[in-house]
Amino acid sequence: MDFGLSDDQREIQRTARELLAERAKPERVREHAEAGTSDATLWRELCELGWPGIAISEQHGGQGLGQIELSMLCEELGRSLAPVPFLGSVMAATVIEQDGSPEQRERWLPGLASGETAGALGSAVEGTAELVIGAPEAAVIVLVDEEGSGRVLAADEAELTPVASVDPTRSSARVSAGEDAGEPLGDGGACAGLGRALVSVSSELVGVCDRALAMTVDYVKERKQFGVPVGAYQAVSHRCAQMLLETEQARATTAFAAWAADADPDSLAEAAAMAKACASSAGREVTASAIQAHGGIGFTWEADVHWLYKRAQIDAALLGGATRHRRRLAGILADRIGASATA
Amino acid sequence: MDLTFSPEEIAFRDELRGWLAANQPDPEPAEGGEDAHYAWRRDWQRRLYDAGWAAPAWPTEYGGRGASLTESAIYYEEIGRSRTPLAANTLGLLLGGPTLMVWGTDQQKERYLPPILSAEEIWCQGFSEPEAGSDLASLKTKAVKDGEEWVVTGQKVWTSGAQYSKWCMLVARTDGAVPKHKGLTYFLMDMEQDAVQVRPLRQITGESEFNELFIEEARIPGANVIGGVGNGWKVALTTLMNERAGLGFALQIRLRQLLDDVISIAAERGLLDDALYADQLAELHTRCESIRLLAWKGLTDVERYGQPGPEGSLVKWLWSDTNQRLTQLAVDIVGPEALTAGTSWSYEFLRARGNTIEGGTTEVLKNIIAERVLGLPRLKAAA
Numbered sequence: 001m002d003f004g005l006s007d008d009q010r011e012i013q014r015t016a017r018e019l020l021a022e023r024a025k026p027e028r029v030r031e032h033a034e035a036g037t038s039d040a041t042l043w044r045e046l047c048e049l050g051w052p053g054i055a056i057s058e059q060h061g062g063q064g065l066g067q068i069e070l071s072m073l074c075e076e077l078g079r080s081l082a083p084v085p086f087l088g089s090v091m092a093a094t095v096i097e098q099d100g101s102p103e104q105r106e107r108w109l110p111g112l113a114s115g116e117t118a119g120a121l122g123s124a125v126e127g128t129a130e131l132v133i134g135a136p137e138a139a140v141i142v143l144v145d146e147e148g149s150g151r152v153l154a155a156d157e158a159e160l161t162p163v164a165s166v167d168p169t170r171s172s173a174r175v176s177a178g179e180d181a182g183e184p185l186g187d188g189g190a191c192a193g194l195g196r197a198l199v200s201v202s203s204e205l206v207g208v209c210d211r212a213l214a215m216t217v218d219y220v221k222e223r224k225q226f227g228v229p230v231g232a233y234q235a236v237s238h239r240c241a242q243m244l245l246e247t248e249q250a251r252a253t254t255a256f257a258a259w260a261a262d263a264d265p266d267s268l269a270e271a272a273a274m275a276k277a278c279a280s281s282a283g284r285e286v287t288a289s290a291i292q293a294h295g296g297i298g299f300t301w302e303a304d305v306h307w308l309y310k311r312a313q314i315d316a317a318l319l320g321g322a323t324r325h326r327r328r329l330a331g332i333l334a335d336r337i338g339a340s341a342t343a
Numbered sequence: 344m345d346l347t348f349s350p351e352e353i354a355f356r357d358e359l360r361g362w363l364a365a366n367q368p369d370p371e372p373a374e375g376g377e378d379a380h381y382a383w384r385r386d387w388q389r390r391l392y393d394a395g396w397a398a399p400a401w402p403t404e405y406g407g408r409g410a411s412l413t414e415s416a417i418y419y420e421e422i423g424r425s426r427t428p429l430a431a432n433t434l435g436l437l438l439g440g441p442t443l444m445v446w447g448t449d450q451q452k453e454r455y456l457p458p459i460l461s462a463e464e465i466w467c468q469g470f471s472e473p474e475a476g477s478d479l480a481s482l483k484t485k486a487v488k489d490g491e492e493w494v495v496t497g498q499k500v501w502t503s504g505a506q507y508s509k510w511c512m513l514v515a516r517t518d519g520a521v522p523k524h525k526g527l528t529y530f531l532m533d534m535e536q537d538a539v540q541v542r543p544l545r546q547i548t549g550e551s552e553f554n555e556l557f558i559e560e561a562r563i564p565g566a567n568v569i570g571g572v573g574n575g576w577k578v579a580l581t582t583l584m585n586e587r588a589g590l591g592f593a594l595q596i597r598l599r600q601l602l603d604d605v606i607s608i609a610a611e612r613g614l615l616d617d618a619l620y621a622d623q624l625a626e627l628h629t630r631c632e633s634i635r636l637l638a639w640k641g642l643t644d645v646e647r648y649g650q651p652g653p654e655g656s657l658v659k660w661l662w663s664d665t666n667q668r669l670t671q672l673a674v675d676i677v678g679p680e681a682l683t684a685g686t687s688w689s690y691e692f693l694r695a696r697g698n699t700i701e702g703g704t705t706e707v708l709k710n711i712i713a714e715r716v717l718g719l720p721r722l723k724a725a726a
Contacts, residue, residue, distance in 0.1 A: 001413055002345045003640040004647045009344075068344055217717050232720040234706075237713035244712060245657050252636035253629070259344050274629045329628055330621035337610045 003255060005068075012069055016076040019049075024082035026304050032083040033168045033307060038137065043084040047115025052089050056097060060109035067196055067261035070094075071203035071254065078207025078315075081307050083169045085118040087204060088134025091197040092119025092142045095150060098193030099186045104152055108140050120175075121197055123319055128176045133314065135173035136162045143177060148190040153182030167310040195272040196261050198319055202254040202272075202279035205315045209247040209282050212290040212308045216240060219294055236293055243286045250275070250282035270332050277325040283312035346639075348417070355414045356421060362394060363425040371428075377551065381431060381507050388430035388462040397460050398436045405444070405452070406460045412642055416592045423596030434504065435459035435466035437590060439512055442582045446529070446570035455510070455531070467508035469499040469532065469556060470579065477707045479514075480523045480576060484558065486515040486530065493517075493563045495532065499556040501701075505541045506554060508534045512582060513563075514575050527575030531567040538562065548693045549684075591658055595634050598666055601691065602631055605673045614676060623672055630665045634658055653716040656708045663698035663705065670695040 005013065023042050032039050046052070055070035056062025063069075070090060077086055093112040096104055096119075111117035117139035122129030124143040135141055141158055144150040159176040185191065217240060220231030230236050257271035287309040291298040298305050316322070348356065368387040372379040391397040400415035401407025410418065422429070430436060440459050443452055458464035475482040484497025495515055505511070511532040518526035532539070538561035543551035570578035606615070606624055614620040641654025670692035674681040681688035699705045713719040 001348065001639050001643050002647065003643045005344065213717075217719065221719060228722075229720045231713075232722045234710070234713075234722065237717075237719045237722075238706075238709040240717055240719060241709040241712040244653065244717060245661060248637060248653070248657055249630075249633040249661070252640055253633050255344065255640075256346060256632075256636050259346050263346070274632055277625070277629055278633060323622065326622050326625035326629070327618070329625035330615060333606055333624065333628060334610060334615045334621075337607060337615075 003252075005072075009069060009072065013072045013076070016073055017079070019045075020076055020080040020082055024080040029081050029083060029169060029307065030304070036164070036168050036171075037083070038085060038171060039083045042082060043086075043115065046084060046086065050113075052086065052093070052115040053113030055090070056093055056109055056113040060097070060105055061113035062109070067199055067258045068255075071199060071258040074200045074203035075207035075210075078204035078311070079211040081169050081208075081211075081311055085120075085134040085137045085171070087170075087200060088120040088132070088138060089115070089118045091121040091200055092138070092140060094196045094200070095121055095142050095144070095185065095191060095193035096140075096152065098196065099150065099189075099191050100152065101186050104183070104186070108152070111139065121319075122175050124175070124177075127178065128174065130174055131163060131165055131172045131314070131317070132175045133165075133170050133172045133318065135160060135175050136171040141175055142185060143175065144185075144191050144194060148194060149188050150185030150191045151177065151182045151188075152185050153177055157182045165314055167307075167314045169307060169311060170314070172314075192265075192268075194319070195257075195268040198272040198276045198325075199254060199257045199261055201315050201318050202250065202257065202275040205279040205283040205312060206247065206251050206254050208308050208312050208315065209243070209250060209279075209286040212287045212305065212312075213240070213243045213247055215305060215308075216243065216290045216293045219297075223295070230293075230295075239289050239293055243289050246282040246286050250279040253278040270329065273325040273328045273332070276320065277322045277329065280316035280322040280325070283316045287312040348413070352411075352413055352417060355410070356417045359396065359418060359421050360425075362396060363421060363427065366390060366394065368427055381504070384428045385431035385462050385465075385507075387428055388432055391430060392461050397430060397462075398440065401436075401440060401456075401460070402444070405440070405456045412646055416639070416642055419590065419592035420596050423593035423600070426600070429593070430462070431504075431507070432459055432462045432465050433590075434468055434512075435464070435510075438468060438582045438585050439466040439510070441585045442512070442529075442578060443569065445581050446574075446578050450566075451531075451569065458509075464509040465504055465507045466510045466512060467502050467505045467534070468582070469502055469511045469513040470582075471501045472498055473500050477704055479579070480527065482514060482516060482527070484513070484515045485519075486517050486528060486563070488517075488565075489562075491565045493528075493530065493565065493568075495530070495538075495558050495561045495563060497558050499558070500544065500553070502541075502554045502556050503552050505534065505556055506543070510534065511539075511556070512569075514579050517572055517575075521573075524576045525573060527579070528572050529569040529575040529578035530563050531569060532558075532561060532563050533567075536561055547696060548690055591638055591655075591662070594662060594666075595631075595638055595658075598634065598662060598669065599631055601666075601673075602627055602669055605669065605676055608673075609676050612676070620672075620676065627665065627669050627672070630661065630668075634662050634665065637661070653712060656703075656711050656716075659703060660705055660708045660712075663695075666698050667692075667695045 050063050053062030054065050058064040096108050112119050118137045119140045120132050120135040120138035121142045122132035124145050139155050141153045142150050161174040165172045221229050223230050254275040257275035260267045260271040290305045297303045372383050399408040399410035399418050403409045472482045486493040486495045511534050513530045513532040516526050517528040538559050540557040542555045544553045544555050545551050609615050637654045638658050644652040677688050714721050
C-alpha cells in the first residue's frame with residue numbers, strides 16, 4: 001500500500017503548480033472572468049507542453065500517461081481556476097478513447113491530444129444537455145444519456161446555445177441533438193469512460209477545496225477582531241478543521257478512484273461514484289465555509305473566494321451531483337447483496 | 344501509488360487468516376458476568392500467544408514477529424474481520440509494551456515485557472483524573488519520595504480492566520513548583536496493594552468497562568520509574584501516540600461489518616428501495632471507505648516520510664462520528680428491537696456515545712488539527 005506519488009509524478013505536479021502560479025494569477029483569472037473570455041495564450045502554452053494529451057495514448061498523439069497524472073493536472077487547474085477549456089476536452093477525449101470506435105479515435109484524438117481541437121462532454125436528458133462546459137469552443141461534443149450510452153457529434157451536428165453560467169471562468173452552452181445526429185459512440189453500449197471523466201471532475205474539485213482552505217487559513221490568521229486573530233476562536237478554527245476533513249475525504253476517495261481507473265478497472269464504477277459524491281459535497285461545503293470565514297469581505301465581488309464557490313457549484317453538478325451518485329452507490333450495494341444471496 | 348499488498352504482506356495475511364479460521368475462541372460466555380467475559384478474553388490471548396500471534400508488531404527479541412506497520416495494520420484488520428475478541432491485555436500489548444521499549448531500562452524490559460505478552464500480568468492505564476480529562480497535564484495525583492520509594496495519593500478515572508490488572512501505567516505529579524508539563528513522572532504501580540481501591544464505574548450501557556482508582560499512600564519502588572523523574576509528560580505522549588495507531592484498523596473493520604449488517608437488514612425489509620434510507624446508507628458507505636483510505640494513507644505516510652500526517656486525528660474524528668450516525672440509523676431500520684434493553688443494537692448506539700469522548704474528544708481533535716496541522720493561532724487559556 002502506497003499513496004505516495006512517484007518522482008516523475010511529483011515533478012509533473014511541481015512544474016504544473018509553479019507554472020499556473022505564474023501564468024494564472026488571481027488578477028489574470030479575474031480579468032478573463034469579467035470579460036467572459038478564455039485565456040488563449042495560456043491554453044496555447046499548455047498545449048505546447050502536451051497537457052491536453054497527457055493521458056491519451058501515444059498512438060493517438062498523446063503522452064500515454066495514466067489517470068493519476070491527468071488528475072494531478074485537473075487538481076492544479078482547479079486550484080488556479082485557470083480559464084482554459086481543459087476539463088471538457090480531456091473528458092471528451094477520455095470517453096472517446098475508452099468507448100469510441102477505432103475510426104472515432106483516429107478522427108478526434110490527435111486533435112484533442114495536441115489541443116488543436118477542443119472537446120466537451122455533456123449528460124443529456126431527451127437529447128438535450130444543459131450547461132455543457134467548454135461546448136462553445138469545442139469541435140467535438142460527446143453526449144451521454146441517462147442509460148450511459150453516448151453519441152459523438154461534430155460541433156456543426158449539434159444545436160448550440162451559449163449560456164452564461166454562474167462560473168464565468170469557463171464557457172458553457174446548451175447542446176441539443178436529434179436522435180440521428182452525429183454517430184453512436186463505439187457500439188453505443190454503456191459508457192466506461194464516464195468513470196474516468198468523473199474522476200477528472202472530482203480531482204478539479206479537490207484542487208478548488210485545497211485552495212479555498214489555504215486562502216481561508218491565511219485570512220483568519222491575519223484578520224483581527226476583539227484584538228485577536230479570528231482564527232484563534234474555536235467557532236472559526238473548528239470550521240477550518242471541518243474544511244480540512246472534507247477536503248481530505250475528497251482527496252482520498254478521488255486518489256483511490258484515479259488509481260483504480262488504471263490498476264483495477266473493475267472497481268472503477270463504484271470508486272468513481274464515491275469520489276464524485278464526496279468531492280461534490282466537499283466542494284460546496286468547503287467553498288461556502290471559505291466565504292463565511294472571510295466574513296463581509298467574503299461576500300464582496302473583490303475578494304476571490306466567490307470564484308472558487310462558483311466553480312465548485314458547477315463541478316458539483318457536472319455529470320451528476322452527490323445525491324445522484326449516492327443513488328448509484330445504493331444500487332451497487334443492493335446488487336451486491338442480491339448477488340451474494342443468490343450465490 | 345500502489346494500493347495493493349505486496350506478496351509478503353499477502354502471505355502474512357493469509358497465514359493469519361488460516362490460523363484464525365482453524366482457531367476460533369470458545370463461545371462467548373453467556374453467564375458469569377464480566378469476570379467470565381474477561382477470563383474468556385484472557386484465554387484467547389494465551390492461545391494467540393502460544394501461536395506467536397499476540398503482538399506481531401513487537402520486535403522478535405521481545406517475542407513478537409517484528410511485523411512492519413502495514414503488517415500490523417493487516418493484523419488488526421484481520422482480528423476485526425474474524426470477529427474474535429480483543430486480547431485481554433490489549434492495553435499492555437498496544438500501549439505499555441511499546442512505551443517500555445522506548446523508555447524502559449534493560450532490566451525493566453526483561454522483567455515486564457514477557458508477562459504482558461502471555462497475559463500473565465494485565466496492565467491498566469492511570470492517566471485521566473476527575474479534574475484532568477482533556478487537560479491531562481493538570482493532573483493532581485501526587486507522588487512524594489520516601490527513601491527508596493515513592494508514596495502516591497490521588498484519584499484516577501476511566502481505568503479499564505483495573506480489577507484484573509497487576510500493573511498500572513500511572514502518571515503522577517512529583518514536582519509542584521515547576522510548569523505543569525514538567526513536574527510529572529511516569530510510574531509502574533503494583534495494583535495488588537490495599538492502598539489502591541478499585542471501584543467500577545457504571546456507564547450508560549449499564550456495564551462497567553471502566554473504573555475509578557482511589558489511591559491512598561500507595562508505595563512504588565524507585566526502580567519502577569519509567570523514563571526518569573520529571574519526564575512523565577514525554578513518556579505519556581509515547582503511550583498516547585500508540586493509542587491512536589493499530590487499534591484504529593480493527594475499529595474501522597468493525598464499523599464496516601456493522602454497516603454491512605445494517606445494509607443487509609435494510610435490503611431484507613425493502614428499505615434499499617426507499618430513496619431516503621438508500622441515500623443515508625450510501626453516504627455511510629462512502630464515509631466508511633474514506634475512513635479506510637485515510638487510515639491507510641496515514642500509515643503509508645509514516646512508512647514513506649517517517650512521520651504521520653494529519654490523518655490520525657481525522658480518522659478518529661470521522662470514525663467516531665460515523666459510528667454514531669450508523670448506530671442511530673440502525674435504530675430506524677431495525678425498529679423496536681433496537682430500543683429494547685439488552686439487545687446488541689441498543690448496546691451499539693449507547694456505546695457509540697463514548698466514541699467522540701474516549702481517546703481524545705472531538706473538540707480536542709479539532710483543536711489539534713487547527714493548531715498543529717493548519718497552524719492557526721492558539722486561543723489563550725482562561726486564567
